Amino acid sequence: MSSTTEYEAVIGLETHVQLRTRSKMWCGCANEFGAPPNTNVCPVCLGLPGVLPVANEEALRLTVLAGLLLNCEIPARARFDRKNYFYPDMPKNYQITQYDQPSAVRGWVDFEFEGAIQRVRITRAHLEEDVGKSMHFAQTSGVDFNRAGVPLLEIVSEPDITSADMAYAYLNALKDILVFGGISDCDMEKGMVRCDVNVSVRPRGTSQLGAKIEIKNMNSFSGVRRALEYEIQRQVSVLKSGGQLVQSTRRWDDQTGVTEEMRTKEYAHDYRYFPDPDLMAFVPSEQWVNDVRKCVVELPLARKQRFMRDYKLPAGDAQVFVDDVPLGDYFELVARHTPNPKGAANWVINNMRALMVQTGKALKDIRFKPEAIGELVALVDQGKISSKSAQEVFAEMFLTGESPSAIVDRKGLVQVSDTAAVEAFCDQAIAANPGPVADFKAGKAAALNFLKGQVMKLSRGRANPALVGEILEKKLKG
Amino acid sequence: MLDQLTVTGLSSLLARGETSSREITQTFLQRIEQIEPLIHAFISWDAADALRQADHADKLRATGASQADKPLLGIPIALKDIIAVRGHPLTCGSRILANFVSPYDSTVAEKLKTAGAVLFGRLNLDEFAMGSSTENSAFGPTRNPWALDRVPGGSSGGAAAAVAAGECPAALGSDTGGSIRQPAAFCGVVGLKPTYGRVSRYGLVAYASSLDQIGPITATVTDAALLLEVISGYDPRDSTSVQEPVPRYLDALREDVKGIRIGLPREYMTGILHPEVRKAIVNAMTVLEQLGAHLVEVSLPHTEYAIATYYLIAPAEASSNLARYDGVRYGLRVDGPDPVAMYSATRGAGFGPEVKRRIMLGTYALSSGYYEAYYLRAQKVRTLIRQDFLRAFELVDAMLTPVSPTPPFMLGEKSGNPLDMYLSDIFTLSCNLAGICGISVPCGFTTAPRLPIGIQFLGRPFGEETILRIAYAYEQATSWHKERPIVPCVGPDISQPGIPGTKLA
Numbered sequence: 001m002s003s004t005t006e007y008e009a010v011i012g013l014e015t016h017v018q019l020r021t022r023s024k025m026w027c028g029c030a031n032e033f034g035a036p037p038n039t040n041v042c043p044v045c046l047g048l049p050g051v052l053p054v055a056n057e058e059a060l061r062l063t064v065l066a067g068l069l070l071n072c073e074i075p076a077r078a079r080f081d082r083k084n085y086f087y088p089d090m091p092k093n094y095q096i097t098q099y100d101q102p103s104a105v106r107g108w109v110d111f112e113f114e115g116a117i118q119r120v121r122i123t124r125a126h127l128e129e130d131v132g133k134s135m136h137f138a139q140t141s142g143v144d145f146n147r148a149g150v151p152l153l154e155i156v157s158e159p160d161i162t163s164a165d166m167a168y169a170y171l172n173a174l175k176d177i178l179v180f181g182g183i184s185d186c187d188m189e190k191g192m193v194r195c196d197v198n199v200s201v202r203p204r205g206t207s208q209l210g211a212k213i214e215i216k217n218m219n220s221f222s223g224v225r226r227a228l229e230y231e232i233q234r235q236v237s238v239l240k241s242g243g244q245l246v247q248s249t250r251r252w253d254d255q256t257g258v259t260e261e262m263r264t265k266e267y268a269h270d271y272r273y274f275p276d277p278d279l280m281a282f283v284p285s286e287q288w289v290n291d292v293r294k295c296v297v298e299l300p301l302a303r304k305q306r307f308m309r310d311y312k313l314p315a316g317d318a319q320v321f322v323d324d325v326p327l328g329d330y331f332e333l334v335a336r337h338t339p340n341p342k343g344a345a346n347w348v349i350n351n352m353r354a355l356m357v358q359t360g361k362a363l364k365d366i367r368f369k370p371e372a373i374g375e376l377v378a379l380v381d382q383g384k385i386s387s388k389s390a391q392e393v394f395a396e397m398f399l400t401g402e403s404p405s406a407i408v409d410r411k412g413l414v415q416v417s418d419t420a421a422v423e424a425f426c427d428q429a430i431a432a433n434p435g436p437v438a439d440f441k442a443g444k445a446a447a448l449n450f451l452k453g454q455v456m457k458l459s460r461g462r463a464n465p466a467l468v469g470e471i472l473e474k475k476l477k478g
Numbered sequence: 479m480l481d482q483l484t485v486t487g488l489s490s491l492l493a494r495g496e497t498s499s500r501e502i503t504q505t506f507l508q509r510i511e512q513i514e515p516l517i518h519a520f521i522s523w524d525a526a527d528a529l530r531q532a533d534h535a536d537k538l539r540a541t542g543a544s545q546a547d548k549p550l551l552g553i554p555i556a557l558k559d560i561i562a563v564r565g566h567p568l569t570c571g572s573r574i575l576a577n578f579v580s581p582y583d584s585t586v587a588e589k590l591k592t593a594g595a596v597l598f599g600r601l602n603l604d605e606f607a608m609g610s611s612t613e614n615s616a617f618g619p620t621r622n623p624w625a626l627d628r629v630p631g632g633s634s635g636g637a638a639a640a641v642a643a644g645e646c647p648a649a650l651g652s653d654t655g656g657s658i659r660q661p662a663a664f665c666g667v668v669g670l671k672p673t674y675g676r677v678s679r680y681g682l683v684a685y686a687s688s689l690d691q692i693g694p695i696t697a698t699v700t701d702a703a704l705l706l707e708v709i710s711g712y713d714p715r716d717s718t719s720v721q722e723p724v725p726r727y728l729d730a731l732r733e734d735v736k737g738i739r740i741g742l743p744r745e746y747m748t749g750i751l752h753p754e755v756r757k758a759i760v761n762a763m764t765v766l767e768q769l770g771a772h773l774v775e776v777s778l779p780h781t782e783y784a785i786a787t788y789y790l791i792a793p794a795e796a797s798s799n800l801a802r803y804d805g806v807r808y809g810l811r812v813d814g815p816d817p818v819a820m821y822s823a824t825r826g827a828g829f830g831p832e833v834k835r836r837i838m839l840g841t842y843a844l845s846s847g848y849y850e851a852y853y854l855r856a857q858k859v860r861t862l863i864r865q866d867f868l869r870a871f872e873l874v875d876a877m878l879t880p881v882s883p884t885p886p887f888m889l890g891e892k893s894g895n896p897l898d899m900y901l902s903d904i905f906t907l908s909c910n911l912a913g914i915c916g917i918s919v920p921c922g923f924t925t926a927p928r929l930p931i932g933i934q935f936l937g938r939p940f941g942e943e944t945i946l947r948i949a950y951a952y953e954q955a956t957s958w959h960k961e962r963p964i965v966p967c968v969g970p971d972i973s974q975p976g977i978p979g980t981k982l983a
Contacts, residue, residue, distance in 0.1 A: 043582045047802045049575065049683040050562045050584060052716050082798050084844070088817050093801035143806070272844035274853060277688035277795055279717050 007239070008204045009232045011167055011197065012123075012159035013224075015174060016152050017184040018130060018192040019062045024149040025129045026053030026096070031151070033190040037135075037144035045149035047091030052278050055080070059151035060103065060282060063127040064292045066153055066183045067104025069299065070122045074289055078103040078127075078282040084272040089132040089143050097154075099273045102126035103282070109157075110301055111173030113166055117301070120170050121158035128152050147191075153183065159198065159209075164228035171195065171221045176300040180325070188220055195224050200245070201235040210235070211245040215259055217252045227252040231259050303328070311341035320349055326363055327353065330370060337374035340381055347373050347394065355398050367401025376404040388461050389413040417464040419471070422455075425463055426471050429454040440476055448472060480505040482962065485553050485648050485701040489545055492552050499532035499539070499552030503596055506554050510599070510645050513965045516626055519640035521559045521600045521617045522567050528554065528598035535594055543594065549708060551594030556646040558637050559600035560607055561692060562681035563587045566597070570683050571605040571615040571633075574803045574810045574828025584681020585716065586650060586692050586709045593708045601649055602636030605830045606800065607657055607685040609633050610902055613893045614832045621889070622664060623963040625927050628886040631661030637695045638665035642930075643965050648696040648705055652682055654689045655788055656881070656906025659918035662695055663881035663932020666920045666961065668949070669695045670702045671906075673939045674913035675720035677706075678713030684799040686792035687718075689910040698959055699919060699950040703727035706942060722940050730943035731950040736770030738948060740935075741874035745781040746905055752884045758922030758931040759880050765955050766878070771948070776870040776877065780862045781908060785900060787863065788907045790843045790856035796833075797840030803828060835896065864912040871938045876945050879905050881918045881932040905934060915942050919949045920958035930958075 021031050027044035044051045060078075067074055081099035107122035130150040132143045155174065161167045175186045175193065186193050195218055200210035215231055218224045231250070238245055249268075250259040298306070300322045307318035307328070321328025331348045335341040352373075356362070376393060379385045385393065385408055396407045408414055416422055429451055430437055440447040448469070455468045480488065480502055491497045507525050514520060535552035543551055557563060560570045562580040564587070569575045583591070590597060604614035612620040612635025620635045622628040623643035630639040634651030638661035641649055651658040653671035662669025670693045677692045684690060694705035707728065712721040742763070747756070763773055805811035805824035812823035829837070843852040870877065882902055892899045909916040914936055921933035933952070937945035953959050 046807060048580075048582070048808070049568060049570065049578070049802070050560075050580070050681045051582075052680050052718075054715060054717050084798050084801060086801065086804060086818070086821055088804075088806050091802065091807065093804055094798050270846045272798070272841065272846070272849075274794060274798070274844055274849070277686075277718075278684075 006204055007201045007236045009162055009164075009199055009201050009228070010159045010209060011161035011163075011199045011228065013157045013161065013167060013170065014196040014198070015155045015157075015171065016194045017155070017178055017186060019059050019151040019153055020182060020184050021056055021058045021062065021151055023056060025056050025059055025127075025151040026149050029149065032146075033187075033192075035146055037142070038146065040146040041148070045091065046145055053096060053276075055279060055282065056151060059127060060284075061292055062151075062183050063103045063125065063153055064284065064289065065181055065295055066155070066178065067107065067125050068293060068296050069177050069181045069183070070104065070107040070109060070125060070155065072104035072107030072122060072125060074104055074284075075101065076283060077101060080276045080279045080282075081273045082276045085269055087131070088141070089134045089148070091132065091145060091148050095129060095131065096276055096279070097128035098126035101281070109170065109173055109177065111169055112301065113169040118166065118169070120160045123156040123158050125153060125155045128154060164225045164232065167197070167228055168221055168225040171224060173301070175221075176322075180300055181295075181297055191219070194219065195221075197224060197228060199228060199231055199235070201232060201239065210239075211247050213245065213247070214249045215252050216249060216262070217254075219254070223252065223254055226254075226257060227259060230257060234259065311335050311345065313342060313345055317342070317345045317349060330363055333370035334373045337371040338377050340377050343377040343381065344373050347376065351391075351394050352398070355395075366398075368397045368403070372397055372403055379404055379408065383417060383464065384408070384415055385413050386415050386461060386463075386465060388456075389415070392461075412460075413462060415464050416459055416462045417467055419467065422459075422463050422467050422471055423475075425455045425458045426468065426475055428458055429472075430475060437476065448476070482644055483647065484697050485550070485704060486698070488553055488647055489549075489551075492539070493545055499535040499596060500529060502552065503528050503532035503554050503598065506598075506644075506646055509643075513643055513645065516621065516965060517623055517639050517643050517645070518618055518620050519602055519630075519636040519643065519645055520556070521569055521571065521602050521615070521636070523556075523599035524566070527565075528596055531596040531598070535596060538594065548592075548594030549704060550590060552596065553594070553648070554596040554598050554646055555590055555705075556599035556601050556637065556640055556649045557587070557597060558603050558634050558649065558651045560603055560652055560683045561586060561650055562683070563597050567600055568683065569600065569617070570607075571603045571617060572803075572828065572830070572833070573616040574824070576616065576810065578809050580681075582681065585678035585713045587681060589709050589711075590650075599640070599646060601634070601640055601651075604633035604635070604657075605833050606683065606796070607633040607652055607654055607690075608796070608832050608836055610656070610660060610899050611887070611889075611892065612636060612661070613889065614830055616830055619889060622886050622929075623965050624666060624929055625886065627888055628929065629664065629889055629891075631664030631882070631886065633657040633661075634669070634695060635661045635664075638662050638667055638669065641665070641667045641695050641697055642963055644962065648694060648701050650692055650705070650709070651695045652685075652690055652692050653906075653910065654686050654691075654792060655910050656903045658693045658695060659906050659909075659916055659932070659934055660882050660903065662918040663920075663934075664886040664930060666923075666930030666932075666958070666963070667695060667697055668699055668702045668917065668919055668953075668959070669693065670706060670917045670942070670946075671909060671915060672706060672710065672942060673720075673915040673937075674910070675718055676722070676915070676940065676942065677709050678711070678716040678719045680713055680715040684795070686795040687799060688795060689788075689792055691910070699917075699946060699953045700728070700731060702917065703731055703946050703950075706946075720940075725943055727943060727946055730947050732947055733951050733954045734770065735766065735948050735951045737772070738770075738876070738944070739772045739774055739874040740766060740948065741774050741776035741870055741877040743778045743781065743870070743877055743879060744775055745778050746879045750883045750901075750904070751880060754922075754924045755880055755883065755885065755931050759878075759933060762921045762933045762952065763878065766948070766952060769951055769955055773878070774874055776874055778863075778866040778870060778908065780859060780866050783859050784863060784908045784911060785904060787856045787859045787911060788903070789839065789900060790852050791860060791911070793836040793840030794843045794853050794856075795840065797837045797844065800829075800833065800837055832896070860911050863908055867908070867912040867914055867936075871941075875938075876941070876948055877936040879934045879936065881905060881934045885924045885929040885931060909936055914939055915945060917945045917949045919953055920961075921952075921956070922958060923961075
C-alpha cells in the first residue's frame, strides 16, 4: 500500500434502502420479498395506460424519520419528479423520485472507526420507487415487477470518506441506524440495500478534486470495500504512470474483482427531470413532523456511549446491549436497582442470556423481577453468599421466579464467615486427608487447593472461600 | 324516434315504462349500423355486450331500481376510446394500442356503471387526444354529421359527431386544450370541460396530466349537468382530484340570469375571427343582455402567450407520459436485436406523425440546458395566465368567448400545417392552462353551407353551476340545440368511405 500513502481517496456513497412498509409506494400491492414473479402487481405498478400514483403516507413518514435519525433538516415542502429513461425493468420508463426538493437535507452520521468517532455528512435523503428485476434465460429475458414501485430511500453522503475501510464502517453504521429506527430491514440477501460509489484520488495534502468515477453493481458492503480497494489502487497507478482519469461510470465485477468502464461523461444520460404532474407537493404539517419526531430512537453509537458512561460498562458489554436492544432495555431496568451495574451486566449477559438460549425463553417469559438481579449482586457483594452459591441461586430463580434471598434462606446458602465454624471444617478436612497434608508440607502448593475443595464440600459450599484459604494455610504452616 | 331523444327524455320514457333499455340500446345500435359507414364516430362497439348491460338494467328496474338512486339507469353512454372500461378496447386512436383491452375500470366508468348506464362503444379521437380534427386517428378520420367533407373537430371528434348524429344520447370526452368544447361547437352539441380536479383522471390515458380533464358531450345543457353530477367528486386514486363537495348541478339550471356579470375578454375578439362566427357571438351577447345579464369588458393580458405556453407544457408532459408504450409489457411490439432497437421499431411503427412531433417537442423542451428556458418559463407564464383569469373573475361571474375562430374546416385542410391547426385552439387552451371550467353551447349556423357555431362560457374554479346556469338560460332562449343534422342513411352493405369501425363479436 505504499503508493496510496502519496495519494488520498475522496469517496461519497449513494445508498439505496427499501423501506419497511406493508404496501408499495403508489399502489396497494404488497411490499414483500420472495413471492412468485409478477404476483404482487396491479395496473398501477405495471404502468398500464391511464393509471395514476398515490403516495404511500407510511413511506413518507419513514423517510422523514430516517432524515431525523440522520440529523437532517426536514424542508417544509418536498416534491416528486420524474426521471426519464428507457429500461425494460421500468414500467413507465420514468422513475418517480425527489429531485430538487427532497424530504431530508444536510445531516450527518457519527460512527466509530479506527478508535475514534468519525463524522460523514449527509447531503440528502430522498424517496423514490424501485424498479422491476430483469431475468435472463437461455433464449429470452423476463422482468419480474414484484419489486417495481417498492419505496426506496436514497441516502447521499458528502465525499467525506477517505478509505475503503471507512466506507465499510460508514455503511455498517448507516445500516444499524436504519434497522434501529425501523426504517428498513436492510437485508442484503434480499437486495434491500444497494450502493453506488463515487471515488476520486488526489495527491495527499492537495485540495483539488480528481476526476469523479462512479462505480455501480456492488451487492454487499464487503463488495463495496473490495471495489474501492481495487479502484483506488487502479486510479493511483494510472496517475503515477503519468496517465489521466476522466469522469466516467464503471461496473464492479464481483467474480473477477475488477471494475470495468461502462460509459464516460459525454454519454451521460439526460434524465429530463420535471415535477410529476400526477402528484401534489408534500407539505407536512408541523404536527405531522412532530408526531414523526416522537418515533426518533436513540442511535446505536449514542446508546453505546451512554451505557459506557452511565453504567461504567466496558465497550464489549455496551455493544451487546446495542446489538440486542430489548436485552439492553432490560438491563437498564436492572441497573436502576443496583450500585454495581457491571456486576448486573455480567448476570444478564453471561447467565440470563445463556439460559434463555438454552431454554428457548424470551424476555417476556422471565419469571423473576428485574430487581432480583440487583438483589443477587448485593448478596454476593456483601459476602452473604459465595459466587458459587450465587450460580445455584440464579438457576433456581430463573426456574421458579423466587426471590434470591428466599432461595438463600430456604436452601441455607448463607456464607459461613464465622471463624470458629470454618476452623471446625478445616480441622475435619486435615484429619481426613493426611496424604495431601503431607504433600503440602513437602512443598506441593497445589495440595492446598484440594484441601480447600474438601472444606467447601464439607460446608456444602457455604464456607467463605477466602477465609478457608487463610485458615488452612495458617493451620498447615503453623 | 328514440335516437332523437336526450338522456333526460329517455329517462322519463323509461320511468313511465314506455320503453326498455334493450329497446333504446337496440335503436342506437341500429342507428350506428345505418350511418357509421358515413360518420365513423366509433372505433369499435360490441352490440352483444351492450344488450347484455341493457337487459341487466331492465332487470334492475323490474326489481325496483329507479332514476332516484341510479340517475342513468338503462341509458347508453359511449366513451372516448381513451377512457378505460374493463374488458373493452382502449386504443387511444393509436396503432400502438390497437389490440389493447383494459383490465380495469376508470373511476368515471365505475361511476357511470353505479349510476346504471349502459357503457357501449369506443369513440374515435385524435391519437392520444393530440389534435383538433380527429384526423390523427390511426383508425381513420371521423366526419362531421353536418357536412361529411368537414372535420368534426377534435380530439373528441367521435364523441361530438356521435351525439350530433344520434348514434348515442350522450358521451364522455376528454379536454386538454379544447378537445371537448371545440368538437362540441363544430358538431352543434354541448361540451363541458370541468375544473381541473373536479373529475377523477384515474383511467383516462394521460396526454398532458396537468391539463387533462374528462367531461360530458351531450345534446342539451341539462344532460351535461346530469352527467357532470354523476362523474364528479374526489377520488382517492387521483391525487390531483379535489375534495370539494359535488353540488346538485341540475338544481343550478334556471332560465334566469338577471344580474349575472359576464366578462368579454378584449383580447378574444380579434381579427382572426371568422365574420359569421363573430356575428353569431354578437347575437348571443344581445340574447344574454335581454335575459338580464350584464356584459362587461375584461382583459386577459397574457392571452397571446397561451399557445406557446401550451405547446411547451403539454408536449413535455406527453413525452414522459407516452414513454411507457415501449413494446415490453403490452401493446404493439416490433422486435429488434436489442431493447433499444425494439423500442425504436415499436414506437416508430406504433405512433403517428403528430404524436411523434409532440414527443420530440416535449423531449427537447425538457432537455438539460433548455429546461429553464422552455418548460420552467412556460410554467411561470402559465401562472400569469391563471392570475389573469382569477383577477378578471373578481369583476365578473363568468366569461363569454368564441370556441373556435372558424366554423368546421374541410378534411385535409389543415392536416398538412400543424401550426395552423395549433392556432385554431386559441380560445380554448387558456381554460386548461388556468385550470378553470368551460362549456360550449350551440349559438348559430353559418349560411352556406349550414355549419354549427358554438359559444363558450368560462367559469371560476369549481364555478360549474354558474356556467351551466348561463348556458341553460341561453339554450332555453334560443332554438339552435333543437336542430339536428340530416345524415343520409345507408345500408351496411354499401361501400364505405374511410376505414370502418371494427365491429367486435
